[in-house]
Amino acid sequence: MISVQLILLIIFGLAAIWFGWRVFMTSSMVRSALSLLGSMVAIGILFIIMEAEFLGVLQIMMMGTEMSIMAIFMMMYMMDPGGLGQMDMYHQKNISIAAGVIVTVLIVGAAFATDWGTIATQFPGPHEQNRLLGMEILKRSMMIFETAGVTILTGMIASIAVALSIKNSVEK
Amino acid sequence: MTPFLNGFIITLLFLSGVYAAAVMERWSVTGHVNWGGPVRSFLLLFAREEIKTRKHDKVFFETAPILFIGVILLTISILPFAPGSVIIDLGTGALFINAALVYVMVALLMMGWAINGVYAMIGGWRAIAQLIAYSMPVVMVLTATVMRAESMFLTDIVESQKGLWNILYQPVGFILFYISALAIAFLPPFDLPTAGGELAGGVWADLTGARKLLFRLGRLTLVFTVSAAVVVLYLGGWMGPWLPDFVWTFLKTLLVAASFFAVGRFMPRIRHDHLLEYNWKYGVPLALYNIFQVGVVLLL
Amino acid sequence: MELLITALIIAAVLFGIGLYGALSQTNLVMIMMGIELMLGASMINLVAFWRYLHPEAFSIQMFVLIAMTVMALEGAVGFAIATQRFRTSGSVEMEESAELKG
Numbered sequence: 001m002i003s004v005q006l007i008l009l010i011i012f013g014l015a016a017i018w019f020g021w022r023v024f025m026t027s028s029m030v031r032s033a034l035s036l037l038g039s040m041v042a043i044g045i046l047f048i049i050m051e052a053e054f055l056g057v058l059q060i061m062m063m064g065t066e067m068s069i070m071a072i073f074m075m076m077y078m079m080d081p082g083g084l085g086q087m088d089m090y091h092q093k094n095i096s097i098a099a100g101v102i103v104t105v106l107i108v109g110a111a112f113a114t115d116w117g118t119i120a121t122q123f124p125g126p127h128e129q130n131r132l133l134g135m136e137i138l139k140r141s142m143m144i145f146e147t148a149g150v151t152i153l154t155g156m157i158a159s160i161a162v163a164l165s166i167k168n169s170v171e172k
Numbered sequence: 173m174t175p176f177l178n179g180f181i182i183t184l185l186f187l188s189g190v191y192a193a194a195v196m197e198r199w200s201v202t203g204h205v206n207w208g209g210p211v212r213s214f215l216l217l218f219a220r221e222e223i224k225t226r227k228h229d230k231v232f233f234e235t236a237p238i239l240f241i242g243v244i245l246l247t248i249s250i251l252p253f254a255p256g257s258v259i260i261d262l263g264t265g266a267l268f269i270n271a272a273l274v275y276v277m278v279a280l281l282m283m284g285w286a287i288n289g290v291y292a293m294i295g296g297w298r299a300i301a302q303l304i305a306y307s308m309p310v311v312m313v314l315t316a317t318v319m320r321a322e323s324m325f326l327t328d329i330v331e332s333q334k335g336l337w338n339i340l341y342q343p344v345g346f347i348l349f350y351i352s353a354l355a356i357a358f359l360p361p362f363d364l365p366t367a368g369g370e371l372a373g374g375v376w377a378d379l380t381g382a383r384k385l386l387f388r389l390g391r392l393t394l395v396f397t398v399s400a401a402v403v404v405l406y407l408g409g410w411m412g413p414w415l416p417d418f419v420w421t422f423l424k425t426l427l428v429a430a431s432f433f434a435v436g437r438f439m440p441r442i443r444h445d446h447l448l449e450y451n452w453k454y455g456v457p458l459a460l461y462n463i464f465q466v467g468v469v470l471l472l
Numbered sequence: 473m474e475l476l477i478t479a480l481i482i483a484a485v486l487f488g489i490g491l492y493g494a495l496s497q498t499n500l501v502m503i504m505m506g507i508e509l510m511l512g513a514s515m516i517n518l519v520a521f522w523r524y525l526h527p528e529a530f531s532i533q534m535f536v537l538i539a540m541t542v543m544a545l546e547g548a549v550g551f552a553i554a555t556q557r558f559r560t561s562g563s564v565e566m567e568e569s570a571e572l573k574g
Binding site: 003005006009010013016017020021023024029032033036039040043046047050051052054055058059062066069070073074076077078090091092093095096097099100101103104107108111112116117119120122123124129132133135136137140141144145148151152155156158159160162163165 | 473474475476477478479480481482483484485486487488489490491492493495496497498499501502504505506508509512515516519520522523524525526527530531533534536537538540541543544545547548549551552553554555556558559563564567
Binding site: 028030031034037053054057058060061064065067068069071072075125126127129130 | 231232262263267270271275277278281282285300311323324
């Protein structure tokens with residue numbers, strides 16, 4: 001039984017995997033940042049295919065900003081000229097490949113071995129989803145969401161504190 | 173009137189709106205109204221030889237103009253012109269506007285990078301700083317309009333303004349969205365990525381021929397799109413007496429676009445550090461205040 | 473069923489690629505990219521579980537929001553560390569920070 005949803009899932013899943021693979025295969029820093037952006041956008045489209053419209057649009061929006069920032073930081077710290085960089089920056093390559101393959105095989109095995117029970121067919125529409133998600137956030141999971149807010153504040157303060165340049169007044 | 177005829181008329185109105193935006197853009201630079209000018213520059217760019225810079229990044233060089241115009245067409249496709257005639261009515265339309273406009277920045281970054289020239293690259297990085305800064309207040313003031321409509325459907329947001337337009341209900345949000353729309357469309361007071369005087373054209377400096385044409389056309393469509401977004405979110409969309417509904421949307425959109433270009437004609441270009449400073453220090457807190465004010469008014 | 477399994481396989485492969493990248497790269501920013509890929513894969517899993525197993529449980533969607541928060545925070549703090557690292561030693565290569573071993 002092949003449905004449109006399955007075909008779209010496979011197409012965009014392959015796109016996500018291909019872009020994700022390109023991240024570590026290109027020799028240009030900006031290209032790998034934008035490949036990661038492509039992978040993240042494909043993940044967002046996967047969310048939309050799986051009917052989680054709000055999360056998909058949010059993912060596409062947030063990653064656009066985040067990966068552009070990543071591109072500018074790559075450029076600042078690596079300084080490769082446009083599409084000319086030739087680098088080989090790997091260590092423990094064989095162990096990494098082994099770890100990646102083993103973990104993938106384990107997860108796929110677990111996915112096949114588990115009995116998933118019945119698959120749900122009824123789900124709320126996008127507008128209803130937005131309402132229910134808001135209710136969830138503002139009622140039952142209020143505390144957790146507030147914690148996320150406080151964590152963001154902590155992260156902002158921490159990153160500014162770490163990135164400040166401390167002038168040593170002794171050496172003048 | 174059948175829906176098909178309606179759609180045809182709306183498409184014609186849209187194309188003529190983009191043409192009017194082109195005429196107004198010329199006026200904002202030169203001060204003369206020249207009705208035939210856009211046709212002439214279209215033909216010129218169409219027929220001109222394409223010069224490519226040495227060692228450009230081939231992938232980005234080809235994809236960036238298409239991404240630029242593609243995301244703008246996606247944005248226009250979710251904006252409602254009349255009650256029945258919206259191409260895709262998304263359940264998260266208000267968020268989608270910002271999500272699509274973020275990719276304008278990505279396209280500019282890709283182009284600035286791909287050209288492999290100094291001016292273009294500085295223009296690309298400037299575009300990142302400017303558009304990240306100004307998409308923050310955009311998403312916050314959008315939240316305030318969504319709070320009033322209690323729905324993210326853009327048609328519901330227009331319907332919620334039946335009694336009182338949002339421009340009077342949340343004036344702070346309107347001003348912030350207006351300025352941010354200018355900055356997102358990188359129009360003259362905020363045209364730092366493509367600054368004529370200091371960067372010699374910035375991101376577009378080394379482009380000729382069809383790619384430049386795509387970028388110019390995309391920018392005009394972008395101006396028309398953000399004007400339509402201002403109308404839908406703050407000026408009551410299709411509401412108005414006597415005339416048919418889509419005519420009202422069109423007239424309001426043209427008026428907003430004209431005001432954009434008038435601001436560009438009479439304002440000097442803002443300095444880059446001022447641009448970021450004003451936004452992060454005053455724009456974002458004001459947007460938060462706007463959310464607070466709308467929340468209080470809604471609860472009363 | 474095959475929809476759920478497909479989504480899980482996609483997520484598993486992305487997670488493997490992310491793990492490979494995070495372990496094998498020597499550059500701090502590239503390591504962060506690997507971690508982002510792994511988080512993205514876990515988000516696919518969460519959305520697939522929400523859609524195909526428990527469409528009524530919205531705490532799963534909220535969990536995805538928390539994962540996005542973690543991604544953004546990881547980016548911010550990671551870039552701050554990279555900035556400080558670049559300022560003190562002039563590079564963000566992790567092979568060159570062996571002095572942190574103490």
